[in-house]
Amino acid sequence: MRSGSGDEGVSLPQVVGTQRGPTCLAMQSFLQLLRGNGGPSLPLPELVTLAGRLCRDLQDDPTQVQPLVTAVLDSQFRLYLLDNADVALVCASVLAQREQHQAACRLLEGCQVPGGSPKLVQLWNDIHYRLAMKRLGVSTLTPVQKFRCRKRNPPPASLCPNGLKSRNFPREVRQKLEDFASGVSTNPSKAEREDLASETHLTTEQVYNWFANYRRRQRALMQRAAPAPDSAEDLTSGEASRHLPPQPTDHPHLGSGLVDRPQWSRPEKSGPLQTLETTQGPWEPLALTPDLSGDETMPKSLAPRSLQGGEIHQEGPNHDPATLPPVCSGPGLCPLAAANDMLDPSLAAPESWLMSLALASSKEVSFQTGQLIHSRGLDVTMRPTDAALAVSFAALREPSPTGFADPPSINPQGTYLEEDPGSCGSQAEQQAGNLQVTQPPAQAPNFILTQSPSDLTPAPPGFPGPMSAVELGQPPPSSQVQWSDGQTSSDAFWGARMLLELSAGSLG
């Protein structure tokens, strides 16, 4: 912004290209104009414009700028000339360089630059930084010291007539962006960003940055809320043990708009559960071996692996991603709003339950964080969304009538739900209620199938026998699943229904 320059369309002596000579022609004529007796031989506005152009062009040349500033400050037209932003900037800068800080500040206070000037504000601040450094006897100021300096020495209103702009976006703007992130997408398309930019009066780049920061910080929040140890030493390190997961309700947007991560808080000792990686890779399979009974230690096959750049790690023969249904990620497949409504971060990681399910069934299970669960061990390919998982989890916490029990041999110390099982229980109840499932308070934080599916024939009371993919409606790659009763449901929720029916014993 060059407010106050106003040098377009005025025929003035050329300065550029001649400024290196000791006798700048333009400046010589300018100095002569300044010395005019009784009034300038050039109309005042043009004189001001010429002064501004000279100052701008010569500002980096001390040998030229010094006499120029002296001439301006000694001129009878000083007050007019200083209303040009470039003149004021150069003059104040020179004064500041001469350690005449007070004079520079008075000059800046006195100039009336139309519309203000960010550069002059910056200079004003720089001058006060220097004064503060001098006072403190330091060579640099910390950002906070600078901030306080600015607060103590606000720039004159004439330099920023519209007031100092807040660095943060207005509340309404942020609200709009957050609404979009939680209700539509955290990753808006270019067209959507352009729409948002015009709605919020931000630039598309600002909108992009906002969503990038949003995604990043939501992930960080999740990682902080649900630290999954990468290694044994992580479990004992101060960093890992210092921060307990914050209450999810403290973060109104936690769980809103996060489409690539599960939202549940995770107990610290989540043991063999896969670390939540930040990748958005389509799959993060985890091959489980069935011989975990009674052993709390992490099996080798469960050692966390880093997953870089969405690379797919496959360790089991049944985990060819090409044969798996597509990740539920489209808005049509995973109604985000519904997911968010049902999502409850306070529920312990539902992967735990499904892992247990698979463990007990002596089969393999692999899962991708939050979006996809694949348990071929049950002849089921589950693709619930986060919401479905939450519901599934809630339903599965019903231990006895569904054939679930607490085999201490597999998960002897309630590893998955160590913290505050009571609150989890009430949450589970609430979640289950959303699907008309009566959920008693959780009495045992861990459950497991007592038998593998192959041993479940005949099924225990209320529990279905081994289920084939056909019986359960192996999810086609499409978005609809047909159930045995003829109903169809989107695959966003069929995993939940499967588990609900499973737990209610209505399947099979």
Added chain:
DNA sequence: GCAAATGATTTGTT
């Protein structure tokens, strides 16, 4: 005064 929040920038990758 400190920590957290926030917007922007830089760098590297796909």
Added chain:
DNA sequence: AACAAATCATTTGC
């Protein structure tokens, strides 16, 4: 170009 990650600078809340 889009994106993630790391980082910086600034602002805010306590």
